[in-house]
Amino acid sequence: MRTRITEMLGIEHPVVQGGMQWVGFAELASAVSNAGGLGILTGLTQPTPEDLIKEIDRCRAMTDKPFAVNLTILPTIKPVPYEEYAQAIVDSGVKIVETAGRNPEPFLPLFKSAGITVIHKCTSIRHSLKAERIGCDMVSVDGFECAGHPGEDDVTNMILLPIAARRLKIPFLASGGLGDGRGLAAALAMGADGINMGTRFMVTKEAPIHEKVKQAMVEASELDTSLIYRTLRNTARVFKNSIAEQVIEIEGKPGETKFEDIQPLVAGVKGRELFDTGDLDKGIWSAGMVVGLIDDIPTVEELITRIVDEAEKIINERLGSAVSV
Numbered sequence: 610m611r612t613r614i615t616e617m618l619g620i621e622h623p624v625v626q627g628g629m630q631w632v633g634f635a636e637l638a639s640a641v642s643n644a645g646g647l648g649i650l651t652g653l654t655q656p657t658p659e660d661l662i663k664e665i666d667r668c669r670a671m672t673d674k675p676f677a678v679n680l681t682i683l684p685t686i687k688p689v690p691y692e693e694y695a696q697a698i699v700d701s702g703v704k705i706v707e708t709a710g711r712n713p714e715p716f717l718p719l720f721k722s723a724g725i726t727v728i729h730k731c732t733s734i735r736h737s738l739k740a741e742r743i744g745c746d747m748v749s750v751d752g753f754e755c756a757g758h759p760g761e762d763d764v765t766n767m768i769l770l771p772i773a774a775r776r777l778k779i780p781f782l783a784s785g786g787l788g789d790g791r792g793l794a795a796a797l798a799m800g801a802d803g804i805n806m807g808t809r810f811m812v813t814k815e816a817p818i819h820e821k822v823k824q825a826m827v828e829a830s831e832l833d834t835s836l837i838y839r840t841l842r843n844t845a846r847v848f849k850n851s852i853a854e855q856v857i858e859i860e861g862k863p864g865e866t867k868f869e870d871i872q873p874l875v876a877g878v879k880g881r882e883l884f885d886t887g888d889l890d891k892g893i894w895s896a897g898m899v900v901g902l903i904d905d906i907p908t909v910e911e912l913i914t915r916i917v918d919e920a921e922k923i924i925n926e927r928l929g930s931a932v933s934v
């Protein structure tokens with residue numbers, strides 16, 4: 610498959626693995642890139658910019674294909690030296706960056722002067738148009754189905770993608786709710802130049818998280834995600850577990866929710882521990898509605914090959930025969 614995105618990123622298949630906190634290590638990113646997609650290291654998963662430089666070197670030793678780094682600019686409990694992470698990316702010679710969370714404009718002069726291709730991930734048409742206007746090279750359009758932060762507009766990809774296709778000039782990836790060849794074919798049909806997946810890549814052999822977490826996602830249905838932080842207008846879609854339910858209960862109490870009331874339940878360190886130990890009620894973890902489409906734990910290569918083959922078959926056979934008379 611050839612799209613504007615495979616051409617611009619120098620990859621074989623129009624399949625990208627989105628940044629994932631505590632998951633986007635070199636093991637996963639290199640596996641995705643080696644399988645012909647675009648793997649992305651998650652910048653802030655590394656405790657310091659120096660550690661990120663080491664992780665980029667590690668990834669480079671594991672693949673000679675292009676890979677990217679995600680820089681997520683979100684409110685955090687501890688202040689983050691974003692400029693230093695951005696500089697570490699530039700100094701390491703990485704040529705593709707995925708930005709997310711906030712307007713990436715302050716970082717663009719640095720990235721652009723280093724010849725970096727910037728993919729900005731956003732959850733609305735207005736933010737996509739803004740990203741285009743300020744000089745991002747492409748956007749990832751994250752629909753309401755997605756894991757992590759879907760924004761506050763609650764618009765699904767069936768609506769977002771065709772509007773993006775009508776209004777954007779730069780290429781875009783469909784993100785959120787994608788997990789199989791049907792999704793890839795549909796995303797291309799709706800005008801996207803490829804897909805970005807998070808949750809589906811968590812449930813692969815190479816994802817560096819405990820088997821019990823993967824198994825829970827295999828067993829889950831499309832109803833097994835929860836929206837938390839709605840009252841804080843910083844909505845996150847996470848796997849439905851007892852901790853997510855406690856957070857929603859606290860948010861449902863009369864009066865304003867204070868983050869301090871929730872913080873002990875959702876601390877990042879607990880999420881990380883959950884991924885390491887497989888203790889599924891230790892904290893929260895991001896997961897999308899696409900868990901309903903996941904029923905196995907393939908290798909990354911098996912997954913990407915299957916998705917692309919299935920999409921090609923649908924386009925050539927099912928859709929082809931629907932229009933040929």
Ligand SMILES: Cc1cc2nc3c(=O)[nH]c(=O)nc-3n(C[C@H](O)[C@H](O)[C@H](O)COP(=O)(O)O)c2cc1C
Pocket residue numbers: 626627628629630632651679681708709710730751754755756757758784785786787805806807808809811894895896897898899
């Ligand atoms: C465990 C997990 C952690 C994530 N962490 C981040 C992150 O740190 N930064 C970011 O931009 N997106 C993050 N995401 C969102 C993904 O990059 C991607 O946009 C999203 O998963 C797409 O939706 P899907 O899960 O339905 O494929 C995360 C997703 C998951 C599943």
